Every structure is written in C-alpha cells, then in structure tokens.
Amino acid sequence: MEGPRTPAYWDYLRLDRLLSLQGGLEGDEGRLMTDELHFIVVHQVFELWFKLVLRELRLARDHLAAPVVPEGHVPHVVHHLRRVNEILRLQVDQFRVMETLTPQDFLAFRDKLIPASGFQSFQLREIEILLGLEEEARVPFGDADPIEVIRRAAAAGGATGAMAWGRIQAARGETHLRGALEAWLERTPIHGSGPADPGDDATVQGFVADYLAAYAGNLEAQVPRMAASLEADEAMLRGRTAADVDSARRFLEAGDVPEAQRPRRRRVRAGALFIESYRELPLLAWPRALVDSVVELEEMLVLWRTRHARMVERTIGRRMGTGGSSGVDYLDRTARARVFGDLWTVRSILVPRDLLPPLRKAEVYGFAARR
Numbered sequence: 001m002e003g004p005r006t007p008a009y010w011d012y013l014r015l016d017r018l019l020s021l022q023g024g025l026e027g028d029e030g031r032l033m034t035d036e037l038h039f040i041v042v043h044q045v046f047e048l049w050f051k052l053v054l055r056e057l058r059l060a061r062d063h064l065a066a067p068v069v070p071e072g073h074v075p076h077v078v079h080h081l082r083r084v085n086e087i088l089r090l091q092v093d094q095f096r097v098m099e100t101l102t103p104q105d106f107l108a109f110r111d112k113l114i115p116a117s118g119f120q121s122f123q124l125r126e127i128e129i130l131l132g133l134e135e136e137a138r139v140p141f142g143d144a145d146p147i148e149v150i151r152r153a154a155a156a157g158g159a160t161g162a163m164a165w166g167r168i169q170a171a172r173g174e175t176h177l178r179g180a181l182e183a184w185l186e187r188t189p190i191h192g193s194g195p196a197d198p199g200d201d202a203t204v205q206g207f208v209a210d211y212l213a214a215y216a217g218n219l220e221a222q223v224p225r226m227a228a229s230l231e232a233d234e235a236m237l238r239g240r241t242a243a244d245v246d247s248a249r250r251f252l253e254a255g256d257v258p259e260a261q262r263p264r265r266r267r268v269r270a271g272a273l274f275i276e277s278y279r280e281l282p283l284l285a286w287p288r289a290l291v292d293s294v295v296e297l298e299e300m301l302v303l304w305r306t307r308h309a310r311m312v313e314r315t316i317g318r319r320m321g322t323g324g325s326s327g328v329d330y331l332d333r334t335a336r337a338r339v340f341g342d343l344w345t346v347r348s349i350l351v352p353r354d355l356l357p358p359l360r361k362a363e364v365y366g367f368a369a370r371r
Ligand code: HEM
Pocket: 042, 043, 046, 047, 098, 101, 106, 117, 118, 119, 120, 121, 124, 146, 308, 312, 315, 316, 320, 321, 322, 323, 324, 325, 326, 327, 328, 330, 331, 334
C-alpha cells in the first residue's frame, strides 16, 4: 500500500510554477534575451519581498492597534519591523544587480514595456497606504495621482488589474501603522500619568513647558560661542534661536493641525518626546526600540527611493519613464515625503540628558525614586 507522499524540495516551493513565470509578455516565451530575463527576475524578486513586507507590516500593525498593548507584545512589533527593515536594506543593495544592465542593453527591449512601469506596483502602494502615508503627501506625477494611475490601468480590463485595484481599496479601509502607533504613543505615561488619570492634561502641559524652557536655554547658551567662533552677528543668531523655539512650541502645542485634533496630537507628540528623552528608563527600553525601528523603516524606504532614483539616472538618464512621469525628477521628489514626520521632528528638539526636566514618579518606570 502506498503511504502519504513525502514532499520534495521542489514540491514544497512549487518550483515548477515559480520557474515558469519568467516568460515575459505573451509570445515571448522561449526567446527572451538574457538581459530581459534578468530584468524580469530582479523585478519579481522585489515583488516577492514586498509580499513578505506587507505580511510583516500587517502583523506589526495588528499588535499595535489593540486598545491595550501588553508590554510583552511590543517586542513582537519590533520583531516584525526589524524583518521589514532587513528586507528593505537588502533591496537597496539588490539595485546593484539591476545596474549590470547597461543603458543600451535596456534600450533594446525598453519600448515594448510602455506603458508598464514600477509606477503600477500595487504592492508598493499598499505598503505606503498601510504605513499611513497621507494622501496629500503622496507626490503627484503631472496632474495625476499615482493611485489614480492604477485605477485607470485596472479599468482597462484584466483579472490582475481588478485584483490590484481591489487590494488598493481594501488597504485604504485598514488601520494603518501610523494610526496604530499614534494611538499607542498617546497612552505613554508622562511623569507617571496616563491620559485617563486625573490632571493628566496639566501634567502633560507642565512637561511641555519645562521641556521648551530647557530647549530654549540650551539654544541660547550656544549663541555667544557660535557668534565668536563663526564671527557671526549675535543678534541674528538670537533671532534664529527664537524662531527655532517658536517652531518647537508650535509643534508641541500642535498649532499646525486643526483645533479639534490638537489635544490628541499634543499628547502623541509629548509621548514621543518623552520616550526619546528618557529612553534609558527600563520601562521605556522596548518602546524606544519600537520607535527606533519605525524611524529606521522610514529611513530604509527613503534610501530605497534614493537608490532606485540613482540607478534609474545611471540607466536612462533624465528621460521620461515608461509610466510617463518625468523620471528621475519625479522619483527624487518621492524621497522627500515622510510618513512618520512627528518622529523625525522630535529629534530636532531634543536636549542633552543633563538639561532634561527632572523625571517625576520615577518608580513607575522601573527605578526607585532618586534621592
Ligand atoms: C533598469 C531598471 C529600472 C528603470 C529604468 C526604472 C525606471 C523607473 C521610472 C522612470 C519610474 C518612474 C515612473 C515612470 O514614469 O515609469 C519608476 C518607478 C518605480 N519603479 Fe522603477 N525602474 C527600474 C527598476 C526597478 C526595479 C528593479 C524595481 C523593483 C520593484 C522598481 C520599482 C519601481 C517602483 C515601485 C516605482 C514607483 C515609485 C513611486 O512612484 O514611488 N524599478 N521606475
């Protein structure tokens, strides 16, 4: 009697199917030039990694979106994000493989791709949406919204187009990582006080006021030294310092967002500032690792975009892309957008440890109160 069949390596990985998917466009099977096979394999590998990135981001988001995130779950979030970061780091390096394609070798088959383009990578758009990129922050290309480009391509027909558009729409209905992160940051205990505690608002305002005073003091103390060493006008430097303090105040008081959103945004930003500032406290060890991994994720994505743009410039110069964008100019602009802008801004207003406002209720964070 025949027992259950044990799978072979090629069964488990479905290699028969995987290795038959590099045929190019209909009719190209069996007669692809090596350079085109290379072009397809590199893109497919990227898309496979994107698939895993999406899975990891959703898992990280699920942990973080819980109404209460037990301390023991934060390491899971960090674990998923670290994997995403390693994948992106690897991808940045993988552009080197793409660069073995010379400009002329690419020109030999480039025209037949038109209008296909990485612009239609619905998985990259899903990643942006799941991270929480604001619609207004997405760089338009010409008059068109990049998402609209996918909708139009999908409307032209075909099952994959419908699937691509369906995935974009579904992702738009999901909680994004930034939203989940902000809800979690909002609950950060500040001087031992959480949002539900009596007097929390006053505690947070006190923390912000003390912090701003420390920040202003720190900047002002630098002025005479800078004026002397740079032979610069002290009054001019004082003016700049005052402008920096004003913009820090505006940020911490959330003056840049509509009034109804200000109380929440103030607490989110104060939470992020608190974690960054008192990052050595035992209770904040994992929260700071989480914030670091999110900042690193955005850093890797910016590096990805910058690296892709340089590879594109090297291969096709500054000509228009097959998707119809201005090419390198467009790509460089996408590298300036930020999803987690608040986390970056917090880094501009940190003060040295010895100037930090004294921590209150230190015992909450795992230390016996300092004498
Ligand atoms: C010779 C190789 C490549 C060239 C010349 C190239 C060129 C371009 C250009 C010009 C654009 C701008 C849109 C357009 O007008 O087409 C673009 C977008 C894009 N490309 Fe590439 N690309 C190459 C390789 C890759 C690879 C290996 C990937 C990996 C998946 C990739 C992914 C993307 C993505 C995701 C976008 C959209 C970026 C955004 O809108 O934010 N490209 N590419």
